[in-house]
Amino acid sequence: MNMTKLFCYLRFYLSYFPKLKLLYIRHQLVNQPTMNSKPQKIGLITATSLVVGNMIGVGIFVLPSALSKYGSISLLGWVFTSIGALILAKIFSNLSKIVTKSGGPYAYPKEAFGDFIGFLMAWGYWVSCWVGNAALAIGIVGGLSFFFPVLETNNVYLVIIALSLLWLFTWINTRGIKESGRVQVVTTILKLSPLVFVIIVGLFFFKFENFPAFNLTAESNIATIPAVAALTLYAFLGLECATIPAGNIKNPEKTIPKATMIGTLLTAVVYIAGTVVLFGILPLDRLQVSGAPFAEAARLIAGDFGGYFVAFGVVVSGIGVLNGWVLVTGQIPMATANDGLFPKLFKKENKNGAPVLGLIIGSLLTTGVMMLNLKEGLVDQFTFIVDIVVFVAVVPYMFTAAAYVLIKIERKTHMNSWVKTFVLGGLGFLYALWAIFGSGPDIVFYGFLMLIAGIPFYVLMRYNKKRKE
Numbered sequence: 001m002n003m004t005k006l007f008c009y010l011r012f013y014l015s016y017f018p019k020l021k022l023l024y025i026r027h028q029l030v031n032q033p034t035m036n037s038k039p040q041k042i043g044l045i046t047a048t049s050l051v052v053g054n055m056i057g058v059g060i061f062v063l064p065s066a067l068s069k070y071g072s073i074s075l076l077g078w079v080f081t082s083i084g085a086l087i088l089a090k091i092f093s094n095l096s097k098i099v100t101k102s103g104g105p106y107a108y109p110k111e112a113f114g115d116f117i118g119f120l121m122a123w124g125y126w127v128s129c130w131v132g133n134a135a136l137a138i139g140i141v142g143g144l145s146f147f148f149p150v151l152e153t154n155n156v157y158l159v160i161i162a163l164s165l166l167w168l169f170t171w172i173n174t175r176g177i178k179e180s181g182r183v184q185v186v187t188t189i190l191k192l193s194p195l196v197f198v199i200i201v202g203l204f205f206f207k208f209e210n211f212p213a214f215n216l217t218a219e220s221n222i223a224t225i226p227a228v229a230a231l232t233l234y235a236f237l238g239l240e241c242a243t244i245p246a247g248n249i250k251n252p253e254k255t256i257p258k259a260t261m262i263g264t265l266l267t268a269v270v271y272i273a274g275t276v277v278l279f280g281i282l283p284l285d286r287l288q289v290s291g292a293p294f295a296e297a298a299r300l301i302a303g304d305f306g307g308y309f310v311a312f313g314v315v316v317s318g319i320g321v322l323n324g325w326v327l328v329t330g331q332i333p334m335a336t337a338n339d340g341l342f343p344k345l346f347k348k349e350n351k352n353g354a355p356v357l358g359l360i361i362g363s364l365l366t367t368g369v370m371m372l373n374l375k376e377g378l379v380d381q382f383t384f385i386v387d388i389v390v391f392v393a394v395v396p397y398m399f400t401a402a403a404y405v406l407i408k409i410e411r412k413t414h415m416n417s418w419v420k421t422f423v424l425g426g427l428g429f430l431y432a433l434w435a436i437f438g439s440g441p442d443i444v445f446y447g448f449l450m451l452i453a454g455i456p457f458y459v460l461m462r463y464n465k466k467r468k469e
Helices: 002-031 044-055 063-068 074-098 107-113 115-144 155-174 177-205 221-236 252-281 284-289 293-338 356-372 378-410 415-438 441-452 455-468
Strands: none
Touching: 044 177, 044 252, 044 293, 063 074, 063 221, 063 252, 063 284, 063 293, 074 221, 074 252, 074 378, 074 415, 107 115, 107 378, 115 155, 115 293, 115 356, 115 378, 115 441, 115 455, 155 177, 155 293, 155 356, 177 252, 177 293, 221 252, 221 378, 221 415, 252 293, 293 356, 378 415, 378 441
């Protein structure tokens, strides 16, 4: 009797074995990474393109006009800002060899100052990314308005095209960092082409009589240089971008420092050389009122074809920047979520190793920013958004410079190179502090409010963590 029951039970369980096996396999597929979810890796060329591509945007194509009203003293402003950017780039490069985690401007302050400061840096940087992406998408449409003037007056068309571009690059980034990297390399080459064309060929059209006087303002030289340097600061935001996806870079200890320094130096050379050449090609009265000085210079060099060539470069430049910053918008919250300081959904990756939910959430927030300003014109939208972004992007630079000194001291490596540690870290800190001061009281006030707005989210994350423990 017992044997009969045992046989019946055995046959019953065996009949369900295939279903149990199927459930087990399903559990394994859901809860464990698949073979296809291996992290994708990018090399030096792509990492350098990420740095250059995220710095050189649509701003450089119009910035020489804004600088010309100060006179040739603005070149000193470029030099001053470039030196500051190279100091910060060196700090990020050195830290990437010590702290090998992804996250860059979030990971380094967290390593030095703990979870709370790390969270605030990640929060502010993340907010600056998805808010800034709205400005970038709008800037691309501004470039397209050269070909389609209706975009300057029709805000509905403006937002529709801007949103289409935003979600196109969100989709591209969900296909993995390699796919995004290919787009970045191509757009970086295409955006540099018209700039290099005007710089090199423009030397043959250079006239010293067009060059502006040293200081055209009523202020002293000492007061004018900081004003010019503050104006050029936004053009260097993004120098840290190679440090953010560190986990997706081949040989990060070697590749990230090289990409950061090469990218920043190359960008500085293009900025300064481009401004010098334009000062010598276009008469001052024409340069000061031009909305597209590179396009005007190209038109003088090569006729209408040159103008369209540069206008196309403006659009491509914006596309490359948008693609790169959409990537960063997904990478920063993923690195923070991996440390338990952002919700878990931000670290979920698809089969391509892309933080798909983080990318979608970031782009949804960017969409909201653009929709809130639907009634504003193109220039008003761009100015409003850029003013918000600068402060929350520069604060992590300041904390990273301080973190560099502290990490070197904690690891007892500062005594071997105390000059490099304290002088480099101190100069980087002072430069970032000066940049924050130069942003103006209103921007500092609203930027500070934006930072502390993240504190309730930090409290919630800590509460959930403690409850689980």
